[in-house]
Amino acid sequence: MNNLVNYCKNSFYILFFISIVLFIFSIKFLLMDMIYFIEWEVISLHSMSIVMTFLFDWMSLMFMSFVLFISCLVIFYSKEYMMEDFNINRFILLVLMFVLSMMLLIISPNLISILLGWDGLGLISYCLVIYFQNVKSYNAGMLTALSNRIGDVALLLAIAWMLNYGSWNFIYYLDMMSKDKNMMIIGYLVVLAAMTKSAQIPFSSWLPAAMAAPTPVSALVHSSTLVTAGVYLLIRFNLLLVDSLSGQFLLLISGLTMFMAGLGANFEFDLKKIIALSTLSQLGLMMSILSMGFLKLAFFHLLTHALFKALLFMCAGVIIHNMKNIQDIRYMGSLSMSMPLTCSCFNIANLALCGMPFLAGFYSKDLILEVVMMSYMNFFSFFLFFFSTGLTVCYSFRLVYYSMTGIYNGISLNMLNDQGWIMSTSIFSLMIMAIIGGSMLNWLMFYNNLMICLPFLMKMLTLVVCILGGIFGYLISNISFFFFNKSLNYYKVSFFVGSMWFMPMISTLGIIKMPLILGLNCFKIFDQGWSEYLGGQMLYNQLKNCSLYVQEFQNNNLKIYLLSFLLWIFILLMLMLFLN
Incomplete structure (x- = not known):
C-alpha cells in the first residue's frame, strides 16, 4: 500500500511540475510569437528515412499544461476515490497512458502521428469505460469504441489522400492549398473524424453512455482529453472550414447538438448524465464558433470549459461517493447542510458553466455570444446559440434545486461530510482556477485592445437569456409544475427529449435490428427448415x-x-x- 501511495504522489508531483513549466513556456511563445518544429529521425535506411515531427507553439504548450494540470489533480483525487479498488495501479497506469496519447495528438503536425495519439485515446478510453466490468459498462464501451472507429477510418482515408502531396505534414500545405479540391476532400474527412470524437449529431449517443467509467475518468475524459481531441484537430485544420461547405454543415450540426443536449439535460435525473449532456452542449458551442472561423475563441472556451467541467465531475464524484453510489438527483436534497465545501465548489462550477460574470466561463461564453451577434448569421443559428445558452442556465439551476435545497430524500441517513481531505484538496485547487482562469487567459490571449460595439439591447441579451433560463429552471423543478409533471404528455415529451431524440436507440437497435432479424430468418430457413431436414440432417441421420x-x-x-x-x-x- 505504501508503494502505491508513493507511486500516486510521484506521478502527481511530476505532472504538476511539467504543467507549470509548459505554462510558463506557452506564455513566452505567445508573447514572442514563436513556433518550434522539432524533427527526430527515427530510422534512416539507405535513401529512406522515417521522421517524427513535433510542433511546439503557444497553443499546443498551453493545452498540454492544462491537460497535465487536470490529470495530476485527477490522479491525486483517485487515490482516495478508488481507495478500495484492488487494481488501482492498473487504473493509474491507464490514466497516464491516456494522457500520453493526448500529448502525442496535441504536438503532432503530421497525420500519421496524430493517428497514433487518436487511436491511443480510442483504445484506452475503451479500457477505462469497461473498467468496472459489468454488462452496462461493456455495452457502453462497445458503443464508444465503434462510434469512434468511424472517425478513425475517416482519418485513415485522409492519410491515404494526403499521398497526393508527397508528405503527411498537413501543416505545410493548409495555407497554400486551402481551396484545392484534394485538400477540401481531406477537410471533409477530418470534419467527420472530429464529429465522431467530439460526439456531434448523429454520433452523440456514446458520450452519456461513457458515464459507466469511474468518475475520475469522466472528469478527465469530458473536460480536457478525449472529447476535446476533435475540437483541437479542427483548430489545426481551421483554414479548410472558413467560407466552405464543410464549415456551414458543421455550424448547423453543432448548433443542433448544442440545442439537443441542453434540452435533454432538463429531463435527465442521473447526476453524471446531466453533466455529460452539459459537456455535449459546450462541445457544440465550441464547434459552432470554430466553424465560423474564430479559432482563438474556440480554444479559449476549450480551456476555460476544461477547468470548470473537471471541477463539476469531481464534486459530483464526492457526492456519489458519500451517498453510497446513488446518482439519482431525486434522492438528494439539502446537501449544502452536510457538505458545505463540496457544494460551494459545485455551485461555483455551475455558475461558471452558466456564464456568471467574472468567473471562468463568463469571459469565453460572453465573448462568443457577442461575436455571434456581430457576425453575418441567419436567424436559425442565432436562435440556437441563445436558446441553448438559456437551457444551460435552466438545467444548472434545476440541478442545484434538486441537490442543494429542500429536505434530504435519501433511502438512509448516510454519513454525509467533507472529511476526505485528498478529494477536497483536489476540488479546492480546481475551484481557484475556475474562478481566476478565465480572467488570466483573457489577459494572456487577447492582449490587444478589441472593440465590440453593440446596441444596448443586444449587449444585454446574453444576461437576459441567462436570467430567464434560471427562472424557468426553478419553475420547472418547483411544486407549481407538479400537475404538468404528472401528465401523460409530459412523459411523452420527456421520453423523446430525454432519450436524445432516440439517438442511442438508432445507434444500437437501429443498426443491429435488421441484421438480427435476417440472421433469425436464415436460421429458421436453413438451419431448422426443410432444406436442412431433407439435406444435411437426413444425410447425417442415415450415416x-x-x-x-x-x-x-x-x-x-x-x-x-x-x-x-x-x-x-x-x-x-x-x-x-x-x-x-
Whole structure:
C-alpha cells in the first residue's frame, strides 16, 4: 500500500511540475510569437528515412499544461476515490497512458502521428469505460469504441489522400492549398473524424453512455482529453472550414447538438448524465464558433470549459461517493447542510458553466455570444446559440434545486461530510482556477485592445437569456409544475427529449435490428427448415444409423456368428425336408 501511495504522489508531483513549466513556456511563445518544429529521425535506411515531427507553439504548450494540470489533480483525487479498488495501479497506469496519447495528438503536425495519439485515446478510453466490468459498462464501451472507429477510418482515408502531396505534414500545405479540391476532400474527412470524437449529431449517443467509467475518468475524459481531441484537430485544420461547405454543415450540426443536449439535460435525473449532456452542449458551442472561423475563441472556451467541467465531475464524484453510489438527483436534497465545501465548489462550477460574470466561463461564453451577434448569421443559428445558452442556465439551476435545497430524500441517513481531505484538496485547487482562469487567459490571449460595439439591447441579451433560463429552471423543478409533471404528455415529451431524440436507440437497435432479424430468418430457413431436414440432417441421420449397424456387428461378432450358424443349419434342414 505504501508503494502505491508513493507511486500516486510521484506521478502527481511530476505532472504538476511539467504543467507549470509548459505554462510558463506557452506564455513566452505567445508573447514572442514563436513556433518550434522539432524533427527526430527515427530510422534512416539507405535513401529512406522515417521522421517524427513535433510542433511546439503557444497553443499546443498551453493545452498540454492544462491537460497535465487536470490529470495530476485527477490522479491525486483517485487515490482516495478508488481507495478500495484492488487494481488501482492498473487504473493509474491507464490514466497516464491516456494522457500520453493526448500529448502525442496535441504536438503532432503530421497525420500519421496524430493517428497514433487518436487511436491511443480510442483504445484506452475503451479500457477505462469497461473498467468496472459489468454488462452496462461493456455495452457502453462497445458503443464508444465503434462510434469512434468511424472517425478513425475517416482519418485513415485522409492519410491515404494526403499521398497526393508527397508528405503527411498537413501543416505545410493548409495555407497554400486551402481551396484545392484534394485538400477540401481531406477537410471533409477530418470534419467527420472530429464529429465522431467530439460526439456531434448523429454520433452523440456514446458520450452519456461513457458515464459507466469511474468518475475520475469522466472528469478527465469530458473536460480536457478525449472529447476535446476533435475540437483541437479542427483548430489545426481551421483554414479548410472558413467560407466552405464543410464549415456551414458543421455550424448547423453543432448548433443542433448544442440545442439537443441542453434540452435533454432538463429531463435527465442521473447526476453524471446531466453533466455529460452539459459537456455535449459546450462541445457544440465550441464547434459552432470554430466553424465560423474564430479559432482563438474556440480554444479559449476549450480551456476555460476544461477547468470548470473537471471541477463539476469531481464534486459530483464526492457526492456519489458519500451517498453510497446513488446518482439519482431525486434522492438528494439539502446537501449544502452536510457538505458545505463540496457544494460551494459545485455551485461555483455551475455558475461558471452558466456564464456568471467574472468567473471562468463568463469571459469565453460572453465573448462568443457577442461575436455571434456581430457576425453575418441567419436567424436559425442565432436562435440556437441563445436558446441553448438559456437551457444551460435552466438545467444548472434545476440541478442545484434538486441537490442543494429542500429536505434530504435519501433511502438512509448516510454519513454525509467533507472529511476526505485528498478529494477536497483536489476540488479546492480546481475551484481557484475556475474562478481566476478565465480572467488570466483573457489577459494572456487577447492582449490587444478589441472593440465590440453593440446596441444596448443586444449587449444585454446574453444576461437576459441567462436570467430567464434560471427562472424557468426553478419553475420547472418547483411544486407549481407538479400537475404538468404528472401528465401523460409530459412523459411523452420527456421520453423523446430525454432519450436524445432516440439517438442511442438508432445507434444500437437501429443498426443491429435488421441484421438480427435476417440472421433469425436464415436460421429458421436453413438451419431448422426443410432444406436442412431433407439435406444435411437426413444425410447425417442415415450415416449415423449405418454406422450404428456396423458398430453393432463389430461389438457382437461371436454371438452373431453363432446365431448365423444356427440359422444356416435351420435353413438346410428346412430345404432337406422340402426336397424329400
